Amino acid sequence: MISLLVGATGCLGAAPGDDPDDTSEVASAVSTSEGFEAGTKAAYAAAAVTLGTGSWNLDDALIGTTTSDVLTGTRSGRIRNSGKITMLFDRSTGAGTVTIHHAVFGTDASGTWGLFSSQNSGSTWTQVGATRTASGSTFSTATFTVNLAGTIRFEIRKLDGGTNRINVDDIAVTDFGTSGGGGGGTGAALSKHTTMGIPAPASSSTPNAFLSAKSGYVESYNASRKVPNWVSWELNSSYLGSTARQDDFRVDDTFPSSEAQAALADYSGSGYDRGHMCPSADRTLTVAANQQTFYLTNMVPQAAHNNEGPWAVMENDLRDLANAGDELFIIAGGTFSASSNTIGSGVVVPDKTFKVVVVLSSVGQGVSAVTTSTRVIGVMMPNEDAQISQSADWHTFRVSVDAIEAATGYDFLSDVDPAVQAVIEARVDNQ
């Protein structure tokens, strides 16, 4: 039995399946982002400085601008000894995740540091996550999962106490209650299949955003629509073998009876295919793994021209990448509207099917390997035979991830550095 809650409790009242037109869950942008660009502080002695986000205290710390400072833009924070960089203001919207860029200053030795949070305006502090080590002369991204509601502020402390100096920059804090926009690895903590992040909150207690984390894929299921909201899975050559397609389409026996499901009869004679989201052919290592893709909870009513045409060719092309050694993270589902068709006992037909694919170059890579040059493929394909030719080239359906986020209200790749998301989600793949 799954009792996990992913994403954020604050959004559960407006689960994404509640209203086909509800896009209120479009993930918020980073709600605090501090790059030190607005301030000046050239001495280490403790003093407050006004930055873009508000007032910060820099103690044994300054704003570095030299060629030995590692920075984004023209300035970054520099800390020595047991110095601290501290917010002197509160956020009232809690914190979901915090990401911070860090590196060593000049040719100094590596330094350790930690992120601390306070929910009583700085009276007491608690370390968030693990101590980090700044060890390189270029920025690494440290991601912290906070998930605290209410009043909160943060402090960065150098912990090794040595005279070596470290730089920090681009401090990004997301609101608590948004499913994404930040780093943090919430998705990876749930499953390798959601390594890139949870697209929208889901839990075992939300019928229209019911979380099902299976060995082969993770999904959020919508009992009102009787189709998944989204299905997320990892694909690489380790999932690919010689198991034959099992074809045992069936009701999902891992679901509680309280989750309304489609039946085989709903699809029979409907004019739509039982369209896999996680494809059968992506899970061919074992019989059990293949059978898991034939749950009706992994299906949407899919137009034959879509499913057997460009959708299928794209699936094949992605497996070719996996067989060639790439690591892929794929999320698929449908878009809906007030006028979406239904079949059978109210199984809702997506207006379009979407897919978001992150292509990494070697197996085992995760969010930290995603850069602004990472290939990301987004597609949206019409899901009525009259609107799509079976011989159409899938490449012609490519769109930005931003466009799919706008159409679905989800935040894809939400565990990727927000600055990187901004770039890769705006781009339409052209490879």
Ligand SMILES: [Ca+2]
């Ligand atoms: Ca900066």
Ligand SMILES: [Ca+2]
């Ligand atoms: Ca996103």
